[in-house]
Amino acid sequence: MLYYLFRFLEQYNIPGSHLWSYISFRALLALIFSLVISAWFGEFFIKWMKRRKIFETERDPSIDPFGVEKKGVPTMGGLIIIVSILVPVLLLGRIRNIYLILMVVTTIWLGFLGFMDDYIKIFRRNKEGLKGKYKIVGQVSIGFIVGIVLYLSPDVVMRENVSVPQQNRTEVVKHESVAHKSLKTTIPFIKHHNLSYSDVMSFVGKHKVAAGWIVFVLMTILVVTAVSNGANLNDGMDGMCAGNSAVIGAVLGILAYISSHIGFASYFDIMYIPHSEELVVFLSAFVGAMVGFLWYNAFPAQIFMGDTGSLTIGGVIGVGAVIIHKELMLPILCGIFFVESLSVIIQTQWFKFMKKKGQRVRVFRATPIHDTFRKLDSQLDSTSRYILKGWPHRPFHESKITIRFWITTIILAALTIITLKIR
Template sequence: MLYYLFRFLEGFDIPGAHIWSYISFRALLALILSLVISAWFGEKFIRWMKRHHISETARDASIDPFGVEKKGVPTMGGIIIIVAILVPVLLLGRMRNIYLILMIVTTVWLGFLGFLDDYIKIFKKNKEGLKGKYKIVGQISIGFIVGLTLWLSPDAVVRENISVQQQNQEVVIKHKTENVKSLQTTIPFFKNHNLDYSNIMAFCGEHKVAAGWILFVVMTIIVVTAVSNGANLNDGMDGMCAGNSAIIGVALGIFAYVSSHIVYAAYFDIMYIPGSQELVVFLCAFVGAMIGFLWYNAYPAQVFMGDTGSLTIGGIIGVCAVIIHKELLLPVLCGIFFIESLSVIIQTQWFKWQKRKGKRVRVFRATPIHDTFRRLDSQLDSTSTYLLRNWPHRPFHESKITIRFWITTIILAAITIITLKVR
């Protein structure tokens, strides 16, 4: 809104009004504003939650192995994150931008889905929360909406990087002169090659393009659902999910910025995506909200984000990656989320398989995998056998586990960004 106001004032030669046309100014302002909002609103929100004794029942018995009791800590802190993202974006973003609209819709949609889950846990005293099938339906629905919009919207276009010429022994990347609807996506580490979904569906003959778009929509649904659930599983320790997500947000912001600049896009041999610069504003607000939330969520936490926050965070990351055609980079960039999800799948399926044989055998000491590093022997199920009972050899303090996971995510983000230069 402020963007349009100052662009209007620019016509009257108001000093300084032109600065609002610069993406760097609006992005950094969004970062600062979201950080301030999350810090200020967070304090008010936590006081209100405590005053009304609102906390998640499932957390009441959760006591840190090193003696810090988590009883009575307010949850639904994801509301702080959502407010801190939306306010700067609505003030500073170009609201006619299709990508920004999709990000706002995703934030509100998954925020509401997570809110329902937390509401049932807190006010209905049902530790199970919203049934899993309803969560999946909600995640699939927003993935379908995003994928279908990117397919049908005339504003969701790119300029493909298809022309490579040798000039003075230097490789020069050129883009098409016209904007086109494209089914291509970036393949990490492979120079001069993009994956085209229509080529995968070549067996459909003359209908391969339509089939490619259908595959793209399905891929969008899978990405959004997987990353949203991965972030949800990662939210198990103080500051864990917020810190990892902030790092991932910075990496995605870099990708969005270079994708929106035709010179940088040519230099890094990636597709030029007109309009994706507004994602930089959104992602700066996202990172600011994460950092501000960490002020209260760092160990020992004064508030938990709940599913209101974790489902929303994962969805934002997944949708943003799809928009900038970098979804194939997510297994690396969101490696922590991937490992968390994989550990739960392995643990669950192995236990079910062994149970059919009359045995109670588990692989890890606990899942998601971060719980393995803090679980004491006294907390293990005495009726079960653990294949990795002696790994790790001793439990670690929660804050040490969290920071080491952050460091791992920083390394993965650096590797992901390096893929640009490798191309």
């Protein structure tokens, strides 16, 4: 809203109004606003929840070998995150931008889905929350909507990067002169090569473009669902998910800025995506909200984000990556989320497989994988055998595990950016 107001005032030569045309100014302002809002609204929200004694179902204190009990801590802190994102974005963003609209819709959609899960857990006293099939339907639905909109909207176009050889054995990267719809996406580590979903479906002949769009929509659904669930699993320790997501959001913001700047896009040999700079404003607000939330969520947590926050966070990351055609880089950037999900899948499937043979065998001491590092031998199921029972050799404090996971995410984030130069 403020963007359009100051752009209007610029016609009358109002001093300072031209600043609103700079994406860097609006992005940094969004970062500051989201930090301030999360700090102010967070304190108000926590006090309001405590006055009404709205707490999460009591967590098992025995899971922490250091005896830290987490009783009476409010949940649904994801509402703080959502408000801290949406208010700066609506004030500072170009709200008619299709990419910004998709990010806002994703935030509200998955925020509501997570809210319903938390509501059932707290007010209905049902520890299971929203049934898994309904969560999947909600995640698949928003993935489908995003994929279809990106397919149908005339504003969603790109200019592909083309390498032009020079006489002195150097190459200059240029972009096609006309923007058009494309099924190309970036493959990490490979130079001068963008994967086209239509090429993947070339075996269907003349229908390969239509088939390519079907694959693209399916990929969007897969990415949104997988990252959303990965973030949800990662939300198991104070500050864990918020800290990791802040780093991931910062990298996506950098990639969005590079993709929206034709000069930087040429330098890094990636596709130029017109009008995607508004994602930088959104992702700046996202990072600010994550860091601001850590003010209250860092150990020992004064509030938990709940599914209201974790499902929203994962969806935002997934949709943001799809919009800038960087979804294939998420396994690196969101490596922590990927490993968390993989550990649960391995543990569950292996246990089921061995149970059919009459044996109770687990792979890890606990899952998601971060719980493995804080589990005592005395807390293990005595009726089960553990393949990796001796790993790790001793339990760690929750705050140490969280910070080490942050460090790992920072390394993966740096590696993600490095892949642009390796290409």
